[in-house]
Amino acid sequence: MTLVAEDLLLLLLDDEKGTLAASSQLHLGLGGALLVELALAGAVEVEEKRGFWHSAKVRPTGVEVEEPLLREALATVAAKERTAQDLVNRLGKGVKKDLLASLERRRMVERRTGTVLGLFPRTTWPAVDSTHEDAVRRALTAALVSGAEPDDRTRALVALLHALGRAHRTVEHQGMSGGEVRKRAKALADGDWAAKAVKDAIAASTAAVTTAVAAGGAAAGSS
Template sequence: MDTLIAEDLLLLLLDDTKGTVRASSYLASALGGAVLVELALAEAVELEEKTSAWRSAKVRPTGAAPQDAAPHDAAPHDPVLTAGLATITEKDRSPQDLVNRLGKGLKETLTDRLVERGLLERREEKVLGVFPRTRWPAADATHEHDVRRQVRAALVEGAQPDPRTGALVALLAAVDQAHRVVDHEGMSSREVKRRAKDIATGDWAAKAVRDAVAATVAAVTTAVTAATAATAAGY
């Protein structure tokens, strides 16, 4: 099944039974990072070289549409990627800025898509009979299980990930969820986390792509740190 990396990330972070999201406080940044990573893998965007220690590196379009160089089977004219590329084309922005911009409202967009495709079920309910809440339990977890097997093969079995799986693992590492989304019998959580970080910096894509992915992962990690600090402070 053709899905975006952001959709696969969302499926992995959703509890199949409860329909609630792990890492909800920084989910938007993680999903925005997934869109940016996918565009980097498609060679539609690149990270410019830093010319000053006082200026952060910016992301800029390469001039190639996502479908022109896509190395996997994502939908060639996907509106999420098209919208993301349009945002990047507006002006040069840092990865930190972009993961937040691209992630705004993306959970709602992606859950609607996944419901339409029969992968999730939308359940509307009220907590204590008053407060509305939406949950998205799995309706058909076949695709998610396939993705989870690929992630587990890389994290636990030592398989060399393809670029798509490598990028997904890097994003999971950024939100500190790699050890939570796979069964790692025989390995400790610390070992799985270490393996995820090793994969995130591994040689599974061309250098220009890896640089863009690394900058995106760093931006997501910064967003996670900020969200965690804000939660701890009671904001």
């Protein structure tokens, strides 16, 4: 089974060009996906927020995980009490390379090297086998456009894509407007989750990503 972070990366990759959307905030989205995956596995929990000035910390629960990237992420959580916002940033740094290598091993993408204008080196990751990605996209379309109730993994992807401002660009609208798709994505992200730990991790992760996206947009607007 793929990780939520791997699915998010596949959805943000252009299948033909092998380039990434939302690249400036991508590491936060991937860090959030790893944190959410740990919560889905029951390996972490977010403490109760005790006041306006108190930033809730993330703690390990003692549940072990098998996947190497998740073990590394859990070790970061266990090393020191940190906020979800801090962890999303830490977990996301440098992880794109490992996730792309994993997808390459699974023969979902391939690494291609080249140059831009014949001068600047560039690496792209076009799709090789999009069977899994197509299935993920169908599940997202069912949730965002057809009104189906998603499982927690699909809902987590919806929430992360919404935070990155990409939910409405990931599925065919089938007659709906982009605004309607965004509204549905927000409703799913804010809705009821099977486990409070997952809801808290999603809320903390997407808040960190949304803040970064908004800050990036403000900076671009002022330049």
